[in-house]
Amino acid sequence: MINGAMQIERAALDRLMPMHLWISGKGHIESAGSTLRKAFGAKTLVGGxxxxxxxxxxxxxxxxxxxxxxxxxxxLQIVPKDPCEVQGLRGVAVGLPKCGGVLVNLSFGIGVIEAVSAHRLTDADFAATDLAMELLYVVEAKTAVTEELRQLNLRLQGARDAAEEQALTDTLTGLRNRRALDATMSIWIDRKVPFGLMHIDLDYFKAVNDTLGHAAGDHVLCEVAKTLLSVTRAGDTVARVGGDEFVIVFRDLTDPTKLSGIADRVVAQLSEPSIFQGAVCRISASIGITISTDYGQPSADKMLSDADEALYACKNAGRGQAKLFRGVDADQRHR
Structure with missing residues (x-):
């Protein structure tokens, strides 16, 4: 200390304040901290x-x-005039009475994370009292926890979606189940989406189960599912609603001629025998058809009940056929 003024070597100053600028009274940079020099790369600070x-x-x-x-x-808020990776600095300046200059101690402020990444800074590039690295550790830990939580949420959402899908799926055939069918019809009726409905019951299925066993019966059900899917479109719903009962709802298809044609094709295809472990499995199908536009106010229960009535009319008429339900509303509509 000379005449009350403290003197310090530049090397010591650099260790204490690696982000300093010593600016002379004429505005020249006499000294720059090692971290600033590293951040500004090829740009010459000292002497500028x-x-x-x-x-x-x-x-x-x-x-x-x-x-x-x-x-x-x-x-102070200080920014470089030339574009560079250092977006902005913050700091404080104190006057140096002896030389008329100032000593400025800077930091990267909120840009420290980007600066560390851009310039590959390490703990050694900051003053021992600087909490920048501790801040980075906190940010890294928070980022890691946030990412883990995001991944956990994705896994939970995936598990939830899978559980919901399983709850709406028939485990044997992969078709929709009764719960899914009820939900679909409820939505379509509420939204006034027109649709045709087929209730399909397999003829002679019990004989297959009784004579060839349940494995053969399961094989037949899966083959039936493939046949029903083959006559539907992406927006339609095919559901297994009982042991050997199925329902198809055809979105935006209300033409009775087209629906009857599809039903006849299903009956023909299901009448073809299938082979299971060398044994011949023979069934047929009876189908009842209803159309939502035949009702002033469609009801899922009413449409299913009417389709069931038409289906049993098929069975009473000899099985292996399809019939369109003809109620009072339907008869008036199709005259």
């Missing part, structure tokens, strides 16, 4: 004129070293 390289954004009106001295101890 501070106000040629930087702009003081806050406080306003700082254009000379004397202006900085007047704001002794005030917080």
């Amino acid at each position: 004129r501070f106000f040629d390289l930087f702009e003081v954004r806050r406080p306003g009106g700082v254009f000379t070293v004397e202006d900085m001295r007047r704001h002794d101890g005030a917080r």
Whole structure:
């Protein structure tokens, strides 16, 4: 200490403040901290004129070293004039009475994360008292926890979706189940979406189960599912609603001729024998058809009940056929 003024070697100053700038009274940078030099790369800081390289954004009106001295101890916001990876700096300046200059101690502020990544800075590039690295550890830990929570939420959502899908699926055939059918019809009726409905009951299926066993019966049910899917479109719903009962709802298909044609094709295909472990499995199908537009106010229960009535009319007429339900409303509609 000389005449009350403290002196410090530049190397020691660099260790204490690796983000410092020592600016002479004429505005030249006499010394720059090692971390600043590393961040600015090939750009020469030492020897350059501070106000040629930087702009003081806050406080306003700082254009000379004397202006900085007047704001002794005030917080500064400083940005490089030339585009570079250092977006902005914050710091504080104190006047140096002996030389008329200022000593500025800077930090990356909220840009420290980007700066560390861009310039490959390490703990050694910061002052021992700087909490920048601790901040980075906290951010990294938070990022890791956030990502783990995101992955956990994705897994939980996937498990939830899978559980919901399983709850709506017939485990043997992979078709929709009764719960899914009820939900679909309820939505379509509420939204006034027209649709045709087929209730399909397998003829002679019990004989297959009794004579060839349940494995053969399961084989037949899966083959029936393939046949029904083959006559439907992406927006239609095929459901297994009982042991050997199926329902198809055809969205936006209400033409009785087209529906009857599809039903006849299903009857013909299901009448073809299938082979299971060398044994011949023979069934047929009876189908009842209803159309939502035949009802003033469609009801899922009413449509299923009427389709069931038409189906049993098929069975009473000899099985292996399809019939369109003809109620009072339907008879008037199709006259």
